[in-house]
Every structure is written in structure tokens, then in C-alpha cells.
Amino acid sequence: MSVLEAVAWQRVVVLALVLALGSPAWAAAPWRAVTRVATPEDRALLERVRGQSSDLPVVLESEAGPPLDASPGGAWREAEQLASREDARAVLWFTRDGAQLRVSVAAPSTGHLFVRSARVEGPPESLTWSVGAEALALTVRSALRAVDAGEPLGEVVAPAPPPPVVTAPPPLPPVAADPVVTVPVEGAFVQVGLHVALDGYYPRGQQGLSVGAGWAGRVLRLRAQVLASLPVHLRDEYADIRLTQGAALAWADMPFVKAGAWEATVGLGAGIAGFWRRTAARASEVEPTPSRGVAAFVVGPAVRMAWRLGPAFALEATLSGEVLLGRPRLGYATDGGFVLREDGASVRPRLGVGMVIFP
Helix, strand or coil, rough: CHHHHHHHHHHHHHHHHHHHHHHHHHHCCEEEEEEECCHHHHHHHHHHHHHHHHCCCCEEEECCCHHHHHCCHHHHHHHHHHHHCCCCCHHHHEEEEEEEEEEEEEEECCCCEEEEEEEEECCCCCHHHHHHCCCCCCCHHHHHCCCCCCCCCCCCCCCCCCCCCCCCCCCCCCCHHHCCCCCCCCCEEEEEEEEEEECCCCCCEEEEEEEEEEEEEEEEEEEEEEECCCCEEEEECCEEEEEEEEEEEEEEEEEEEECCEEEEEEEEEEEEEEEEEEEEEECCCCCCCCCCCCCCCCCCEEEEEEEEEEECCEEEEEEEEEEECCCCCEEEEECCEEEEEECCCCEEEEEEEEECCCC
């Protein structure tokens, strides 16, 4: 290889290195700076700063809100929170004090605060205002360039946070033989709601109010409940029977599904159902019997679904099936016989909805 060829190859290599180092692939990665915009003048100043800093690898973003100087915790604390929330290396804000306009550039990662003031008069975008705004924007550009170089301007107002300590992950705990069980919160509760049941006496069944109180334990839910129903009238051409029903039940439930705020339980209940009858004759040949009450034994299962909306409140839906032993049969007594009118259902489904309060 001749001397001329060697010189030519050296020039080619140098040119390739220059192009590679000057290409965008080697350019610094852009970083973020956030400006608190409290007034229309702040937004106009931000546009001037963007124009002066367009050659820097910084993305200037804005966040509308009150001035940082008016923050109860102080401007620096608010700037730290804003930088952490927006993942920004610098935070800017402007403060108007008469004819003076002050700009603050905070670098929370190093604890530096750069503050400069300039005389900026006139309405925004006017000639006198633009002169002062451009001077202030150049000052901000210098501060942003220093942050980009890793040498922020200004005074240290807070110590820089310590670098993160990288530690080895803790050893995994040994696998326990028993499964991990999520223990529900224990405590007393009260329940209020509405219920409807198909009782076989009235076409639309019975509707009314339910109230209860109980205790939620680790694996058992105990509850005492009282059901009160609206009275219904069973009328025909002979009589008007007014029937009122109620019940007092005790329940024991166990959870079988728990997912987040949802919990499903299954349980068994037993108690006493009361029937109060009053008869009024509608035909002259009918002699009503005196009013009376009848009690029947009730037992049956229930499935409940609860949605926990907070530590002290939940919504609950219940579906139960009640078996009645000793329910009353309504009819007419005749010479030597009995004419059945309403027999009622021996098994009646009941749906309830309500709220559960944990005091």
C-alpha cells in the first residue's frame, strides 16, 4: 500500500467516526421538566422558554394549578412532590411581584434552587413585556442547560436524596404445610333491609322489613333476625280475611367464597313464624270466628352474597328456603266438614336485600 492510499484510508476512518459521534443515536436522551401554570402570563412565559430551549434535550410540560409559593407546605416541598409525581428532573414556576417577575428553577434530585428576577412590564405579548420575557427565558435556558449537564445552578436548599441501596432479595420463606387462610375481620354488625317471599296465601306473596344483629367470627357468622310483613286481605264473596305474618330466626353461616370485596356464605336457620288472622263477614250466612294468632316452626338453608364497600359498610343479598311446620289452613267450617280456601306453602322461597353496618 502506498503512502497516498494510507492517508486516504485514515481520512475515511476519521470521517466515519465524526459522523457516528454526531448522529442522533449518540444524542442525549430527552428528559422532562414541569412548569406550574397559574395565570395566562405564566403560559405565555412558558412558550418563550420553549422557544429559547428548543435546542436542549428537555421536554417542557405544563401543569395547571395554584402558585407554588401559595402552597401550605412551602414551594420547595410542593416542587419535590410535583417532580416525583411527573418523573421530572426540574420544576419551574413564575412569581409576579409588581413590575418584577421572578422565575424559580428547582432540581429536587440534587437539592438546588435557582432564582432570578427581571423587570417585565406591560400586558403579555406587548413590546415592553416581550423584551423582559425574552431576557427571563434566556436565564431559564441557562439553568436548564446546567441541569442537563449535571451541574445545576443556584443554592442548595435541601440535601440530595441518597442513592438507592441495592440489596440482595431476602430468601424465600419455607413452604408451609398448611395453606394460608385469609382471616376475616371479627366484630359485631347490624343489618337492615327488605324481603319478599312466596307464601302461598296471597298471589303476590308477602313483603316487608327485616332487621338483625350478629357477630362475624373467623369461620362462623351468627345472626338473629326479625322479619315483619305488611298485612294482606284475602277476599271472596263470603269473607274478608286480614292476614299478617312475621318471624324471628337465628342463623349460622359459613363463608365458602371470598374474592376481594365479595364474600359468599351458606348457612342454616331456625325459628318461629307468627300468623295473625282477623275475619270480617261479607255474607249474612257467614259467622266469622274470633281473631287469633298461630305459631309455626321454621327451618331452612340460606345463601348470602355480600359486597364490602368499606371497613364499616356492605351490601347484602340473601336467597333462602323456609320449611314451615304447623302453618295455618284458612277455610270455612260447614255441617260435618271443612271447605279449604287457602292452604299456604309448606316450603316458601324468600329473597332479601339490605345493608350491613359494622359499628
